[in-house]
Amino acid sequence: MTTARSWWRRGGDGLRADAQEAKDAAAHAFYELDSAQRDLRISVETLAAVDDSPDAQRAAAEFAALGQAVDTASADYIAAVDACDLDRDDLSPAAASRARGELLAARDELVRVKGALDRFAQSSAPLLERAETQLARLLPAVERARQALLAATRALDDVRAAGFRADDLAARLARLGPELSRLNEGAGTHGVRATLQRADDVLRSAEALRSEAERLPERAREIDRRLRSLATRAEALATRAGQVGPVLSELRRRFSAACWQDLQPLPARAAEALRQAEDRLAEARRAHDAQAWADATSRTSTARALLNEVDEAVSAVQERLRLLDDVARDRQPEIDRTRFALRDAQRLAMTGRSTPDPRHARPLDDAVARLERAIDGLNGRHPDYWHFLTETAAVRDTAERVVRLIREERGGQPGH
Incomplete structure (x- = not known):
């Protein structure tokens, strides 16, 4: 026959088992939370070492706050475990029931905080992944x-x-x-x-x-090649510069002062630039021999620029004589070339129109008049051929400018 005592023990054992089950569940939740926190701590520490952006700082602050929640939940769990020894023989049903409730509450809190950690991990995943990639x-x-x-x-x-x-x-x-x-x-x-x-x-x-x-x-060989090449060019330019005086004399003898007076300073300028270029080449050679490559390169570049200046000066005088010779011999090709440029611009200005746009017609009309004045200016005892050539060049520039303007305006229209 079953006694009241045996009924009581059977109910107590059931409560003890329920409490033990709650304890096991809480222990599992505690382990899961601890593991999640440790894994995240490594990632957040990596993030702090790699990224000092505001987003990373906010993530670190949020993780620190979660850490406090973990500590509180863990402390409550430990307190619930320590509060009741479920292995005691004289464990009362009330104590077992109370222990079960406290352990279940601790488990629920551990699970809740674990959920917050999981959400943090999900929201911070891009930041953490970048940090781990950098690491x-x-x-x-x-x-x-x-x-x-x-x-x-x-x-x-x-x-x-x-x-x-x-x-x-x-x-x-x-x-x-x-x-x-x-x-x-x-x-x-x-x-x-x-x-x-x-x-x-x-x-x-x-x-x-x-x-x-x-x-x-190779750099040393290249500098040496440049030095030899520039030295050869300097010799050739020295020879050409020596011809500037005779060419300028011929200009003075055959043409009016307006045709050559702007060239007067060029012989002296060319001679000075040539002297400086030769000095820079000598310095570059010494720098090359001393293996001061940067200095050698710099002085070589300066020498090249000076020789270009000599070349331009010499060429300007020789080219001036050639141009003046050509126009003095026969001015008509220059006139025809300029009139052709004007007519071409005028045809384009009239294309698709019964009257030209004043913005196009006015500069072209002025250019026509300018050309005629330049031609009339040659009818004298000492014609200023250089003025004539600069005027025809200016007229062609005007024609080209109008053509460019028309094409830009019509560029977006069909058929143009």
Whole structure:
């Protein structure tokens, strides 16, 4: 026969079992929450090391607040576990029931906080993934920088073995030494973002240095070729410059002063530019011999510019005589060429119109009158042929400007 005592024990054991089940569920929830927090903490710490943007700072603050919620829920769970020993023989039904309720409440809170962590992880996933991607780039980036620096060192050793001092390259390589030391100190000291940036900077600098070292022998040969070429050109221009005086004398003898007076300063200017060019070439040769490549290149460029100035001055005098000879011999080709340009512009201005647009017709009419005045100006004892040539050139410029304007205006219209 079943006694009242046995009924009570059977009910107590059921309550104990229910409490134990609640304890197990709470323990599982606590483990899940702890695991989620630890995994997220690693990601958030990575984010803090890599990203200092406002979004990253907000994510760190949110995770810190969630951490407080985790701590509170965990403390409540531990307190609920410690509050009742479910293995006690004299565990009363009331204590078992109370323990079950407290453990279920602790489990529910652990699950709720775990849900908040999951939502945080989901909303922060893009930020965290970018941070992890940057972290994954770190070791390869540092290794590439080291290898580039090693390649630059070898390239510099090779050109020095070939007889080049390459002092400037050696100085630049020496300046990269401290940067390599900082790379070796790692992201723990300098941060992931700063270390990645430093690795990229070292990589670019080292690759540029290696490339310059490898090109150095060819650069030296190229500077030598330029020096020889410019020296030859300077000799040729010296010969041509010597002809400027006779050409200018012929201009003075055969044409009015207005045709050549603007050329008067050119012989002296050409002679001075030639002298300066020869000085720069001598300096460039000394810099080449001293392996001061940047100085040699700079002085070579200056010498080239000065020789261009000489060439322009000499050519201006010779070209002036040629142009004046041509127009003095026969002015008609210049007149015909200019009238053709005007007629072409006038035809275009009338295309598709019964009357031309005043914006086109007025400058063309003025240009026609200007040409006629220039032609009439040749009817004298000492015609100013140079004025005539500058006027015809100006008339053609006007015609070209009107043509360009018309075409731009009609560019978007069908049939044009």
